[in-house]
Amino acid sequence: MTMISRISKTTMMLGAVVVLATGGAAADGHLGKIKERQEAMKAVGGGMKIIVGTAKGEMAFDAAAINKAAMTIKTNLEKSSSLFPEGTGEESGVENRAKPEIWLDTEGFAAAMKKAIVAAEKVAGVTQKADLMPALGQLGAGCKGCHENFRAPKK
């Protein structure tokens, strides 16, 4: 084996290692974003439980608790708005339910997210039980509006 061929072989192997490593890093980045947004949505779900439970009368009305739950929803929705970079749909290879429409209709997706955020803010400002149901109606419609167009059915 000549020196040159040995060098080129080493270079090729090194190259392969680099490609694998960066590929892995990109996938890790995507995986991170997907996990982060799934966590954020879980937090949103947690907040919803308190608000829905109160609206249904399963929990006593507590303005401070409603405010806290609604703010949790708001901040997590805001956070997740930036957690949908291109390449993190099903093409990422990581199981998740983001539909391609998120990137085909970026404006529609942003508007749907915004609607839910604004609605969460309104719920946060509710101080009496009578106002909770109408405000929750808006917030729930926000969840629905986004999910029906941008979230795929369960695998």
Next chain:
Amino acid sequence: MKRKSTVLLAGIAITGSAVFMVLSAPQPFDEKVLPAHKPDMANGRVIYDAGGCISCHKPAKGAGDVNLPSGGAPLKTPIGTFYPPNITGDANSGIGNWSDLQFVNAMMAGVSPTGQHYFPAFPYTSYARLKITDVLDLKAYLMSLKKVDTKGQKTTHLLAEPVLRRGMGVWKKVSFEQGDFVADTTQTASWNRGAYLVAGAGHCNECHTPRNFAMGLDFSRHLAGGPHPEGKGKVPSLRGLKKRKRFSSVDDLNSALRFGEILGYEDMSSGGMGDVQTNMSKLPEAETKAIAEYLFSLQ
């Protein structure tokens, strides 16, 4: 020898075509099935909402009043894109000139006024379970809506459509069963009402019951869920909802049907269920409760 085989082939082709034409012939109802009936508009509205007609017959984005079933919004399916027609009462572009019998045949036999088969993207396979009086009420309700003239609106054009369309007759022979809904006399009236709405107008089976090799509904796995018809993800099973603790009670399920994600019920929005739930929310509460009673009881 050569001539013999040519004759034989021609014979097979002719016989084959003849058999195909016989098997695929549309079989509409006869005038005699129509009862004397005074339409009940309120009931027509219930059938309309339970069927969620607007979901498929809505106008294309920005092309008209989203609350009127003037059709035209594209419906993508594995065999091509459908443009569901205008079902408002407009005489030329809608159903304004349809007779009652033509409407019943469309809904329950899957045969158009010009005597052609409909593709089961239009779920007459489920609507066949409807009472004819309910279908007549639905027609009266549709005729009461504002008439929309949709002249020039896109219509369905599939590849090899005439052959495919005629071929639907053969598919119907295998996969389409007519016949009234059969009540279970051991159950309550409301349970049976729910079962009727699920099987007929609601056409829940079309997605929630898996299909067999011939793309017919496999009732041995009734409402057991399966692959999503649009190709991605799954449609959930509606069996064992109680055992699987998906809902805590009939009231809980009723509330999910009526409010969906507005009351935080997850997975009532994606995969097309959002529209279904919106339509169900318009039903009188007794109707959704009947659906809930029936579904919750399925083991």
